[in-house]
Amino acid sequence: MSKKLIKIILKILLLLFLFYEAEPQMSSNLIYGNDFRFSMVKPAKYYYWKCLDKNCGYHSKKHESYNEVARYAVEHSNKYRHPIEVFKK
Known part of the structure; x- marks a missing residue:
């Protein structure tokens, strides 16, 4: 596979991952009226x-x-040969 095709596939997977994380979590008690936006x-x-x-x-x-x-x-x-940790908060 060419490098361009691999980059395109990785970008698509990244976008799908980001979209999946950004999906709203539906709550059963927020059904009526304008409460859906919250x-x-x-x-x-x-x-x-x-x-x-x-x-x-x-x-x-x-x-x-x-x-x-x-x-x-x-x-x-x-640069410093130190171990690192990446995390999300």
């Missing part, structure tokens, strides 16, 4: 990374996308 609001979740090295212990600021946080985390890991 069931579609979800709290914001951000991505963070932290260095697991004892002497460093760096914590990142919040990032909205996983790609952005992963780029900074891998850059830190490659």
Whole structure:
């Protein structure tokens, strides 16, 4: 498979994953009137990374996308050879 086709497939899978996470959670008690719109609001979740090295212990600021946080985390890991952890809060 060509690299372009693989990139397209990965982008489609990423979009499907993001759409799946953004689906509203329907609640059985929010059926009537305008209460439906409140069931579609979800709290914001951000991505963070932290260095697991004892002497460093760096914590990142919040990032909205996983790609952005992963780029900074891998850059830190490659530069200092420290183990890192990426997580969502």
